Amino acid sequence: xxxxxxxxxxxxxxxxxxxxxxxxxxxxxxxxxxxxxxxxxxxxxxxxxxxxxxxxxxxxxxxxxxxxxxxxxxxxxxxxxxxxxxxxxxxxxxxxxxxxxxxxxxxxxxxxxxxxxxxxxxxxxxxxxxxxxxxxxxxxxxxxxxxxxxxxxxxxxxxxxxxxxxxxxxxxxxxxxxxxxxxxxxxxxxxxxxxxxxxxxxxxxxxxxxxxxxxxxxxxxxxxxxxxxxxxxxxxxxxxxxxxxxxxxxxxxxxxxxxxxxxxxxxxxxxxxxxxxxxxxxxxxxxxxxxxxxxxxxxxxxxxxxxxxxxxxxxxxxxxxxxxxxxxxxxxxxxxxxxxxxxxxxxxxxxxxxxxxxxxxxxxxxxxxxxxxxxxxxxxxxxxxxxxxxxxxxxxxxxxxxxxxxxxxxxxxxxxxxxxxxxxxxxxxxxxxxxxxxxxxxxxxxxxxxxxxxxxxxxxxxxxxxxxxxxxxxxxxxxxxxxxxxxxxxxxxxxxxxxxxxxxxxxxxxxxxxxxxxxxxxxxx
Amino acid sequence: xxxxxxxxxxxxxxxxxxxxxxxxxxxxxxxxxxxxxxxxxxxxxxxxxxxxxxxxxxxxxxxxxxxxxxxxxxxxxxxxxxxxxxxxxxxxxxxxxxxxxxxxxxxxxxxxxxxxxxxxxxxxxxxxxxxxxxxxxxxxxxxxxxxxxxxxxxxxxxxxxxxxxxxxxxxxxxxxxxxxxxxxxxxxxxxxxxxxxxxxxxxxxxxxxxxxxxxxxxxxxxxxxxxxxxxxxxxxxxxxxxxxxxxxxx
Ligand SMILES: Nc1ncnc2c1ncn2[C@@H]1O[C@H](COP(=O)(O)OP(=O)(O)OP(=O)(O)O)[C@@H](O)[C@H]1O
Ligand SMILES: [Mg+2]
Numbered sequence: 050x051x052x053x054x055x056x057x058x059x060x061x062x063x064x065x066x067x068x069x070x071x072x073x074x075x076x077x078x079x080x081x082x083x084x085x086x087x088x089x090x091x092x093x094x095x096x097x098x099x100x101x102x103x104x105x106x107x108x109x110x111x112x113x114x115x116x117x118x119x120x121x122x123x124x125x126x127x128x129x130x131x132x133x134x135x136x137x138x139x140x141x142x143x144x145x146x147x148x149x150x151x152x153x154x155x156x157x158x159x160x161x162x163x164x165x166x167x168x169x170x171x172x173x174x175x176x177x178x179x180x181x182x183x184x185x186x187x188x189x190x191x192x193x194x195x196x197x198x199x200x201x202x203x204x205x206x207x208x209x210x211x212x213x214x215x216x217x218x219x220x221x222x223x224x225x226x227x228x229x230x231x232x233x234x235x236x237x238x239x240x241x242x243x244x245x246x247x248x249x250x251x252x253x254x255x256x257x258x259x260x261x262x263x264x265x266x267x268x269x270x271x272x273x274x275x276x277x278x279x280x281x282x283x284x285x286x287x288x289x290x291x292x293x294x295x296x297x298x299x300x301x302x303x304x305x306x307x308x309x310x311x312x313x314x315x316x317x318x319x320x321x322x323x324x325x326x327x328x329x330x331x332x333x334x335x336x337x338x339x340x341x342x343x344x345x346x347x348x349x350x351x352x353x354x355x356x357x358x359x360x361x362x363x364x365x366x367x368x369x370x371x372x373x374x375x376x377x378x379x380x381x382x383x384x385x386x387x388x389x390x391x392x393x394x395x396x397x398x399x400x401x402x403x404x405x406x407x408x409x410x411x412x413x414x415x416x417x418x419x420x421x422x423x424x425x426x427x428x429x430x431x432x433x434x435x436x437x438x439x440x441x442x443x444x445x446x447x448x449x450x451x452x453x454x455x456x457x458x459x460x461x462x463x464x465x466x467x468x469x470x471x472x473x474x475x476x477x478x479x480x481x482x483x484x485x486x487x488x489x490x491x492x493x494x495x496x497x498x499x500x501x502x503x504x505x506x507x508x509x510x511x512x513x514x515x516x517x518x519x520x521x522x523x524x525x526x527x528x529x530x531x532x533x534x535x536x537x538x539x540x541x542x543x544x545x546x547x548x549x550x551x552x553x554x555x556x557x558x559x560x561x562x563x564x565x566x567x568x569x570x571x572x573x574x
Numbered sequence: 575x576x577x578x579x580x581x582x583x584x585x586x587x588x589x590x591x592x593x594x595x596x597x598x599x600x601x602x603x604x605x606x607x608x609x610x611x612x613x614x615x616x617x618x619x620x621x622x623x624x625x626x627x628x629x630x631x632x633x634x635x636x637x638x639x640x641x642x643x644x645x646x647x648x649x650x651x652x653x654x655x656x657x658x659x660x661x662x663x664x665x666x667x668x669x670x671x672x673x674x675x676x677x678x679x680x681x682x683x684x685x686x687x688x689x690x691x692x693x694x695x696x697x698x699x700x701x702x703x704x705x706x707x708x709x710x711x712x713x714x715x716x717x718x719x720x721x722x723x724x725x726x727x728x729x730x731x732x733x734x735x736x737x738x739x740x741x742x743x744x745x746x747x748x749x750x751x752x753x754x755x756x757x758x759x760x761x762x763x764x765x766x767x768x769x770x771x772x773x774x775x776x777x778x779x780x781x782x783x784x785x786x787x788x789x790x791x792x793x794x795x796x797x798x799x800x801x802x803x804x805x806x807x808x809x810x811x812x813x814x815x816x817x818x819x820x821x822x823x824x
Contacts, residue, residue: 166633174742261705309619310705342591418710462667462669464665464667464669465669465671467633468665468668468669468670468671469667469671470633470654470658470733471631471633471658471662471665471669471732472658472662472682472683472687472731472732473655473656473658473659473681473687474682474686474687475655475685475686475687475733478687482682482686483671486673487671487672487673488671511745561673562715563672563673563674563675563716563717564672564673564717565717
């Protein structure tokens with residue numbers, strides 16, 4: 050039967066006409082129903098797919114470790130919309146930066162992720178407001194309230210890195226500077242906890258957050274904080290659902306939201322998720338672990354710009370620090386290896402022992418938190434976590450590198466220096482042409498080891514808010530609880546970097562054929 | 575005045591002492607070496623032979639006394655590089671640069687110190703490698719050569735600087751008997767070419783054949799300076815006699 054249908058064009062034609070008629074009949078029949086309505090075009094095959102970045106409690110966040118099942122106000126609103134359109138809800142979670150590209154690529158019909166409605170985003174997408182919100186500037190209890198954002202001029206403000214607050218504050222800074230006032234000093238921290246902590250310890254004047262998220266903090270911190278100002282930022286009042294530009298869809302979504310508002314669904318969800326008061330249930334903790342490895346989360350982490358950026362910071366901090374360390378350590382090693390006694394030598398011995406003895410983490414914290422107390426210049430803006438880390442790590446690493454260099458230099462036969470100076474070579478040539486090349490071969494393996502160590506030690510710098518690879522990973526993990534996937538992605542980055550340098554070491558060592566009789570012979574053969 | 579340049583001794587040492595802390599390694603030594611002369615320094619171990627010849631190119635600067643080379647007073651004001659272009663040295667342990675090929679060992683100093691072009695330096699090096707009998711080893715690394723071959727490279731390397739004086743510090747001491755023969759024959763050849771030579775060695779036959787005079791040292795002092803015939807047959811001091819007796823026992 051079926052095969053005969055496909056053989057007859059006429060029959061096929063008839064069939065599609067019949068189907069069309071059926072649809073018309075069905076729509077006509079549904080028209081009278083109050084709850085069900087025709088689904089917008091972004092609902093495809095009976096499925097409403099939304100994209101979300103579950104990092105903003107209580108709007109969208111992951112309670113357990115299963116990233117594919119975020120919860121929150123947004124998710125419940127999406128479910129209500131799906132019910133309305135008699136569709137099944139499918140939620141895709143991803144990195145924030147992936148949301149809008151995924152929407153464009155039609156991987157989802159809506160982006161619902163506690164995203165502020167902004168004109169910039171509306172250039173490319175349609176938006177429908179579903180929740181009022183406000184940006185809040187929060188200070189310590191006892192700090193007088195502000196009347197205008199201008200009063201923040203020259204003050205330091207902590208924000209969570211990767212959020213839109215940074216651009217927002219950047220714009221305010223532009224107006225401050227234009228008005229001849231000093232800009233706010235913006236400090237970024239990898240976690241919301243750290244942001245709040247900066248205010249509590251008094252390092253920064255205030256922090257910036259979203260009111261809905263603040264309710265979470267208020268519950269933990271009780272009366273230690275207080276809202277200094279809720280600035281009236283014109284395009285910063287609403288969370289919006291984003292969709293691909295389509296006037297009909299937008300109108301339909303708009304009316305669906307209005308309907309949910311009037312029938313009491315949205316107010317009920319607001320109180321369920323405490324979007325407007327301070328009695329939210331605890332969101333994230335204590336969930337059971339999922340045994341599933343979510344390859345999507347893993348690959349999206351692996352290919353995320355956040356990870357790439359983190360890896361680049363890790364790599365550049367390690368490289369720059371090690372290059373500085375080597376540059377400092379070579380002359381120190383030469384002085385320390387010389388037989389003469391001198392004050393300089395004693396001072397350098399002290400330097401080396403001090404920095405070898407002190408834990409690297411302590412040195413980082415000391416440079417970031419303690420040194421500015423004595424030298425206010427290090428409190429200034431130019432002294433970024435990046436610079437602070439490089440300063441701490443290069444000093445620390447130079448102490449270790451001195452020992453490697455000393456060992457390597459003294460492993461070079463003293464006859465080499467004698468032979469070279471008997472030939473009339475200058476001190477410079479003796480070092481650069483005779484001693485260093487031989488010491489280099491000896492120092493290379495331990496130096497590469499040190500570098501690999503350093504590459505990993507950079508992760509300590511997350512304590513001073515450097516956005517290196519592990520810090521990035523931890524933020525993602527704290528938000529998504531995708532421990533395995535994010536750690537695995539970070540591991541991949543570390544492995545790739547380390548293996549690259551090990552490969553480089555092998556390549557360089559191949560050029561040291563002169564040091565090994567067997568190698569030379571086999572090369573010649 | 576100008577004719578005197580050739581009459582002046584190549585090396586002239588007066589009242590020269592060298593101290594290592596309290597220890598007197600060289601004790602007021604005096605001697606002259608004329609142009610083209612071959613001097614062999616003999617003496618028991620620790621008598622200061624190495625110290626003596628190292629003061630001559632100032633890789634061990636002397637503390638007291640005067641040193642003249644080629645009519646020039648050598649002291650802390652002397653440009654060490656100029657001095658070492660004039661005075662070449664060969665060590666017991668060769669001190670070749672292991673990370674450089676034989677040829678590179680030879681051309682490094684001519685290029686870096688004398689600013690020769692690579693082609694010039696290479697041509698020169700090949701000539702001296704030919705002279706020391708290992709022209710075909712130029713591209714090998716020192717580690718691939720036998721001890722005797724390495725010492726020949728060291729001699730060629732020193733000759734590449736075209737020095738006026740050659741210092742040898744026990745050049746054959748680390749070699750086996752066969753290799754010694756080769757190196758000694760090269761030194762014979764060099765001697766014939768008339769380069770001023772100061773050589774510390776225990777090769778008695780070689781000393782006898784080559785040396786114009788023998789300097790015999792003990793405890794940092796020069797005990798006697800005599801022509802080899804006299805030294806080996808009728809040494810003037812008991813110490814020299816004892817030394818010779820000991821040498822003959824082995
Ligand atoms: N750098 C130094 N510091 C202290 N003492 C030294 C130093 N170099 C040499 N000496 C001492 O000076 C003395 C003379 O040493 P030198 O090497 O000149 O002896 P030598 O005659 O060459 O002996 P050998 O036949 O064993 O080579 C020795 O007692 C030695 O211990
Ligand atoms: Mg000696």
